[in-house]
Amino acid sequence: MEIIYQPIGIIHTPFAVRKGTPIQPAAAAGAVGHIEIAECYRAGLKDLDGFSHLILLYHFHLSSGYEMEVTPFLDTQPRGLFSTRAPKRPNAIGLSVVRLTAIHDGILEVADVDMLDGTPLLDIKPYVPQLNPAEVERIGWFSGAVTDLQGRTADERFR
């Protein structure tokens, strides 16, 4: 089966290259960007201004190829790809929860961005914690690795 998506918009961020780009929104406080939504989808932005946070699904457009084991940014040993958030994946889909600060003229002003400039946006969903009330019991190898995330940025390992 082949699945073909068209972007609904383009994400603009201050980050032109991987090195120095935050590794997650939790590491990206203060990093602002904006998303230009394609004209034909702008009517779908109605009511979105009632949400403080959005789930963005996007294409890692500068990634190619993948390996089944990778050494993640937050670890020093190889982990199974699907236990990581690495940007090189069979389907190069990224997911970030960002803060929505304004909407105007088909543009979403957002903060806490961890994508490269020019990233194609596939979808937007409102972030509603009550819809995913998971009581998390374990976080695998991330345990002990997710303290002090602020300011953690990428290197070139996923070129």
Ligand SMILES: C[S@@+](CC[C@H](N)C(=O)[O-])C[C@H]1O[C@@H](n2cnc3c(N)ncnc32)[C@H](O)[C@@H]1O
């Ligand atoms: C570890 S991934 C996490 C992305 C997302 N929060 C997730 O969990 O799916 C973030 C890194 O992916 C890389 N990246 C971001 N946007 C990209 C793009 N459009 N193409 C290729 N790599 C990208 C940057 O190095 C960035 O620091």
